[in-house]
Structure formats: structure tokens, C-alpha cells
Amino acid sequence: MNWLTNYVRPKIRAVLKQKKETPDNLWHKCKNCGQLLYIKDLEANLHVCPHCDYHERIGPRQRFDNLFNGGEYTLIDLPKPKEDPLKFKDQKKYTDRLKAARARSEFDDAIAVAYGKIGNVNTVVAVQNFLFMGGSMGMAVGEGIIAAAQHAVEKKAPLVIFSAAGGARMQEGILSLMQMPRTTVAIEMVKDAKLPYIVVLTDPTTGGVTASYAMLGDVHIAEPNALICFAGPRVIKDTIREELPEGFQRSEYLLEHGMLDMIVHRKDMRNKLEQLLSLLMKQPGTLALTHDT
Structure with a gap:
């Protein structure tokens, strides 16, 4: 037994x-x-x-592979600002949150910048990564935008930014909010050099990012049904205590109310950017520019 x-x-x-x-x-x-x-x-x-x-929602590597000719590009080294300058701690230490986010990502923070060809145009592309602490804008993101702008001016290339963020990074307090004017100045540097600046707003783009570089483009594109706002619909609804219009703060609503130039499906994004960049840089393109939403 x-x-x-x-x-x-x-x-x-x-x-x-x-x-x-x-x-x-x-x-x-x-x-x-x-x-x-x-x-x-x-x-x-x-x-x-x-x-x-x-x-x-997708990360920088997937964006770059889809956009650049043959998936060939060069990643730009970004400055590394001081970590945890405020010695912030809530339920976890900020340094522990950064370590956990980096363990899930191949990048050190919520932005990556690359340089390569889109069609016939050498282009600098910056991509925010929502999977890294909600794509929040801290000092590293600010430094990344500034580095992207400087590289664009140095290479006499247009700048394209894919925004995706939950807003400013609370763990960096006022230092995070300071990135709004800093990135605005960086974008003005690109415009002063008479180089195109295109913003592609993806889901979600909110908070201080929307209030700064994400709404300063020469052309504003969005992916379908992306949430684009400063304060989210739930906050607004609870504040004004009224029902909001259907689709409020989504790409289609913003296009209808004149805040976007176009909505482009992801499968068409590369071709549309190629058309726009060729036109704005006065270079021959392979595709005719057509109007669509």
C-alpha cells in the first residue's frame, strides 16, 4: 500500500x-x-x-523599423541627466521604478532618437515610448528632444516626433515641468533653421507634452482614435459635471474641430511622411501628395 x-x-x-x-x-x-x-x-x-x-501602442524600435528605408538607421546617443535629483519616494523609490522600467525596455528612458532616410530625405525621428513609465516627460525626455533638434539642425534635416505620453513625470517635480519651455525653445531652433517639424500624435498624448512640443508642428498628424488632450475626459467630466460629446478628445474629434491636419493609418504612415518630407524639403518624391484624412 x-x-x-x-x-x-x-x-x-x-x-x-x-x-x-x-x-x-x-x-x-x-x-x-x-x-x-x-x-x-x-x-x-x-x-x-x-x-x-x-x-x-508600440515602442521606438518598431516605429523606426517601419519608417526608415529598409529598416536602416542610426540611433543617436542621448545625454544622461542626473537620476533622481529630488530623491523622490512614494510607494517605491524613483530609482527602483527606473530600474524596473529599464528591465522591460532596451532604452534608458521614455524616448529614443534615430537618423536615416525616409524616401529621399535624411530625417531625424524621435519616438516616445509609453511603455516606459507611461512615456512621462522628465529631464531625460527633455534632453532627448533637444538632442534631436540639435542633430536636425546640424544635418540640415527635418525633425519628426512621435508623441505618446501621460504628461510630466511627477517624480521629478518642477524639473519635469521645466522641460516644456526647454523643448519649445529647441523646436524654435529647428524652425529658425527653416527645417520642417512634423508631429505624429499617437495614443495617448496628454498633459505637458500636449501643452508644449506636441502642438508646435508645421504639420500635425494623428493615428486613428488616439486620445489627445491636456486633462483627460474623466477629469473634465468630473469637474464640469456634464456629459461630454461622443468621441471627445479623440483624433477624429480634433480633426473635425481644426486641431489636426490629417489622420493617417499606421500602414500608410511611412508613405505619407515620405510625401510630406519630399514636398517640404523640395526634393523629388516617389509618390504624389494626396489629401486624405
């Missing part, structure tokens, strides 16, 4: 309970419609749901 109880029965239970070993990253559930998507199909579709057209 002991042999059956102590050896055979545990073996049988182990076999019955044994789970089939399959990777847990083969499938992705759409955050909008709930459809289960095969990850390879989702990647091939540029992380856009084929069922409901929902644009998933």
Missing part, C-alpha cells in the same frame, strides 16, 4: 496535471474588441487589430 500511495499515485497525478508546454507569447488579446490574435499576424499587420482596426 505504501508503494502505491507514496510512489505510483503521485506519478499518476503529476502526469494528469502536467500542462502542455507552449510558449505564453504566441497570442495577444485585442484591448478593444477582445479578439485573440496570433502574435505573428499582429506583427505583420504593424500591431493593428485586423478585426476592429485598433492601433496597439
Whole structure:
């Protein structure tokens, strides 16, 4: 009895309970419609749901690979400001939050900058990463925008910024808010050099980012259904205690009210930027510029 109880029965239970070993990253559930998507199909579709057209949030590497000719580009080294200048701590130390965010990302902070060709035009592209502490704007993001602007002026190249942020980084207090005027001055430097500055607003673009460089573009593009605002709809609704219009603060609403120039699907983004950059830099393009929303 002991042999059956102590050896055979545990073996049988182990076999019955044994789970089939399959990777847990083969499938992705759409955050909008709930459809289960095969990850390879989702990647091939540029992380856009084929069922409901929902644009998933993506990081800098995916943006760069999709935009530059042949996925070839050079990453620009960014300044590294002092970490945790305020010695901030809430439920966790700020330094611990940074370590955790960096462990999930290949970049040191919520921005990356690259230089390469889009069509016939050498271009500087800066991409905010919402997956890194909500894309929040701290000193590192400010330094990244300034470095991107300086590189654009040095190379006589246009600057394109993909914004995605939950606003200023609270752990850096007033130092975070100071990045609003600093980045505004950097953008003016690009414009003074008579170089194009294009902003692509992605979901979400909010807070101090919207109140500074994200709304200073020569051309404003947005991805479909992106949340673009200063204060979010829930805050506004609770403040004024009124029902908000349907689709309030989404790309389509802003386009209708004159705050955007166009809405461009992710699969068309590279071609549209190529058209605009060729036109603005007075270089021959491969595609005719057409009006669309």
C-alpha cells in the first residue's frame, strides 16, 4: 500500500496535471474588441487589430523599423541627466521604478532618437515610448528632444516626433515641468533653421507634452482614435459635471474641430511622411501628395 500511495499515485497525478508546454507569447488579446490574435499576424499587420482596426501602442524600435528605408538607421546617443535629483519616494523609490522600467525596455528612458532616410530625405525621428513609465516627460525626455533638434539642425534635416505620453513625470517635480519651455525653445531652433517639424500624435498624448512640443508642428498628424488632450475626459467630466460629446478628445474629434491636419493609418504612415518630407524639403518624391484624412 505504501508503494502505491507514496510512489505510483503521485506519478499518476503529476502526469494528469502536467500542462502542455507552449510558449505564453504566441497570442495577444485585442484591448478593444477582445479578439485573440496570433502574435505573428499582429506583427505583420504593424500591431493593428485586423478585426476592429485598433492601433496597439508600440515602442521606438518598431516605429523606426517601419519608417526608415529598409529598416536602416542610426540611433543617436542621448545625454544622461542626473537620476533622481529630488530623491523622490512614494510607494517605491524613483530609482527602483527606473530600474524596473529599464528591465522591460532596451532604452534608458521614455524616448529614443534615430537618423536615416525616409524616401529621399535624411530625417531625424524621435519616438516616445509609453511603455516606459507611461512615456512621462522628465529631464531625460527633455534632453532627448533637444538632442534631436540639435542633430536636425546640424544635418540640415527635418525633425519628426512621435508623441505618446501621460504628461510630466511627477517624480521629478518642477524639473519635469521645466522641460516644456526647454523643448519649445529647441523646436524654435529647428524652425529658425527653416527645417520642417512634423508631429505624429499617437495614443495617448496628454498633459505637458500636449501643452508644449506636441502642438508646435508645421504639420500635425494623428493615428486613428488616439486620445489627445491636456486633462483627460474623466477629469473634465468630473469637474464640469456634464456629459461630454461622443468621441471627445479623440483624433477624429480634433480633426473635425481644426486641431489636426490629417489622420493617417499606421500602414500608410511611412508613405505619407515620405510625401510630406519630399514636398517640404523640395526634393523629388516617389509618390504624389494626396489629401486624405
